[in-house]
Amino acid sequence: MLQNLLQEVPRPEGTQAEILQSDETAPGAIPEQAPRDCVLVLGMHRSGTSALSGLLHLAGCAQPANVMPPLVENPKGFFESTRIRACNDDILQSAGSAWHDWTAFDPDWTDGPEQADFHDRALETLTEEFGAAPLFVFKDPRICRLVPFWLGVLKSAKCQAHIVHIHRNPLEVAASLQRRNGMSADYGLLLWLRHVLEAEASTRGQSRHFVSYNDILNDPVQVIDATQDALGVTGLRGSAQGVEVFGDFIAAELRHFSEPVGEVTTNPEVSIWVRRSFEILESWAASGEIAADHAELDRIRAEFNQTGPMFAGLVQEGRELGAANKKLASEIEQAQAAALTQQSKIAQQLEAIRALETAAATDQAELATTRAAVIQGQHDLTAAQGTIAAREGELALAQDDLSKVRADVAQAKAALEDAQREISQQRSRLDGQGIALAERFEEISRLTLLLVKSERQREALTKRLAASDLHAADVEAHRNALLLSTSWRVTAPLRRVVTALRGLRRRG
Incomplete structure (x- = not known):
């Protein structure tokens, strides 16, 4: 508002002059x-x-x-x-x-x-x-x-x-x-x-x-x-x-x-x-x-003017005294302000001293605590030094053991290397044996077929014998002829293997 x-x-x-003068007015004229x-x-x-x-x-x-x-x-x-x-x-x-x-x-x-x-x-x-x-x-x-x-x-x-x-x-x-x-x-x-x-x-x-x-x-x-x-x-x-x-x-x-x-x-x-x-x-x-009051005001003013010079000197002296008093008052005020400032500074300094005393007391308490801690620390240090000495002895023994272990590890590494070489050789032999075994399995398969054929012949012969009236001499002659046959001789190893497998089964 x-x-x-x-x-x-x-x-x-x-x-x-510029404001009062315009184009329509002559110089010096007031419009x-x-x-x-x-x-x-x-x-x-x-x-x-x-x-x-x-x-x-x-x-x-x-x-x-x-x-x-x-x-x-x-x-x-x-x-x-x-x-x-x-x-x-x-x-x-x-x-x-x-x-x-x-x-x-x-x-x-x-x-x-x-x-x-x-x-x-x-x-x-x-x-x-x-x-x-x-x-x-x-x-x-x-x-x-x-x-x-x-x-x-x-x-x-x-x-x-x-x-x-x-x-x-x-x-x-x-x-x-x-x-x-x-x-x-x-x-x-x-x-x-x-x-x-x-x-x-x-x-x-x-x-x-x-x-x-x-x-x-x-x-x-x-x-x-x-x-x-x-x-x-x-x-x-x-x-x-x-x-x-x-x-x-x-x-x-x-x-x-x-x-x-x-x-x-x-x-x-x-x-x-x-x-x-x-x-x-x-x-x-x-x-x-009220116009009637003018006369009295004129009289007061006239008397004031007439008597003024009579006490002008006194007034001047009063003014000088007033100025001196003002200056003195100003100086007093400044002094009071300075005193207040100084008092404030002193109060601040006292407060700072109290703070320092409090801090000193705290520091002393902390120092006593620190001293106690240092003494305790010294005791702990002594104990720790003993412990360290013991640990150093244990460490020496452990280092000896470590040296032995390192020697054993070195021997084990050497043995391992030998074993690895042996394994490599065994793998080479195994690879060769695998080939032989594969050939053997082939032979076994062939012999197995012959065995099966021989068994069938034997079973057939047995059946014929059971059904015929051949004499024992004739049977024996046939048996001998079978044993002397090529099939019997060839399957002999296979029969041994079969016999061995049967024995293992009975033991197991």
């Missing part, structure tokens, strides 16, 4: 431009000018191109131009002044030769920072003392100035300056008075509106609506679109100092000038500007 409320601002290129609106925020340092400028930016006002980055003192940002701030510092310095000068700005400076040069520089810087934005917010607390100068620059830039004055409880401002800049509270009140009086007097007759810092914290949306109504500025986004965003931007916890209004208006230790100026500004912020 925040991005939707931000307005893109086109920025022209080139210098101020007609559409009127532009500038919301000029005026207020003392630490009075909420950044918060108000941020709200106006969220409401639709363009911010400068070179914005000051946020700091711890202003985490939401400053919404002011670094270049315009530098220009204002240079202007104040050229007049012998500074942002923290409580005295009136030199009125003769506006008629001096430097004014014209600064006018051209300011006009060019303004254009480069805001371009052709139709509506932009312009802020720097230093402008409170340089209002006439910047109103002239805005007029040259064809910009209509709409002025918003913002003020804050002067005691809160003084406290903030004291913490940030080391200023005394009284000196902070003088600065507050100078800024609000000069800004108010220099803007009379202009389009202007007054708000308080408390109003912004309490109801930022109402502040934007009231500002738009009072100044008649078109294009601002108020309650219709900005409630949530404005509320997120304004954080009450960013307010580090808070003082009741009564602490100023009823405090006798606060100057009557400060009390009455604050009361009038509070009244204007609540109910609107």
Whole structure:
């Protein structure tokens, strides 16, 4: 939602002279431009000018191109131009002044030769920072003392100035300056008075509106609506679109100092000038500007200007003392920081010592354990050496046995080689015997056939004998003839083999 409320601002290129001069205009002539609106925020340092400028930016006002980055003192940002701030510092310095000068700005400076040069520089810087934005917010607390100068620059830039004055409880401002800049509270009140009086007097007759810092914290949306109504500025986004965003931007916890209004208006230790100026500004912020109050503000400003030189020396001395106190406070702070750093280092060293002591105790325990282990190891080593000696004797015997075994293995290898040669020879003989055996089996087969033939003849003869009436003498003659026959003689070896086989069978 925040991005939707931000307005893109086109920025022209080139210098101020190039922007103002076109092809249709003669050199040195200023072309007609559409009127532009500038919301000029005026207020003392630490009075909420950044918060108000941020709200106006969220409401639709363009911010400068070179914005000051946020700091711890202003985490939401400053919404002011670094270049315009530098220009204002240079202007104040050229007049012998500074942002923290409580005295009136030199009125003769506006008629001096430097004014014209600064006018051209300011006009060019303004254009480069805001371009052709139709509506932009312009802020720097230093402008409170340089209002006439910047109103002239805005007029040259064809910009209509709409002025918003913002003020804050002067005691809160003084406290903030004291913490940030080391200023005394009284000196902070003088600065507050100078800024609000000069800004108010220099803007009379202009389009202007007054708000308080408390109003912004309490109801930022109402502040934007009231500002738009009072100044008649078109294009601002108020309650219709900005409630949530404005509320997120304004954080009450960013307010580090808070003082009741009564602490100023009823405090006798606060100057009557400060009390009455604050009361009038509070009244204007609540109910609107009252012209009758101008006279009293003029009187306060005149008295302030008249009496200023009388105690300027005292103030200067106070400033010097304040600067010395600030320097001393800074040195004390640095010394305290150094002491804290040293204490932290000492604590770290003590912690390191404790860690070393713990580690040493652990190491001693481990050393005692190691010593015991070493002693036990020495005993074990002695025993191991005895065992090793015994094992060495056993090893010598084993080596002797091994030598014998190796000799036996060598003999066995030789015997094996002899056996292998014998086996080879036996295989050769066996191969020859196999051939002979095959021939023998052939012979046996042939003889077997003859035997079978002879047996058949014998059986046939036996049958004939049984069937005939031959005498025994005839049988014997036939038997003898058989035994003398060639078949009987040839089968004789076979019969022996058969007889032997029958004997083996009976024994088995």
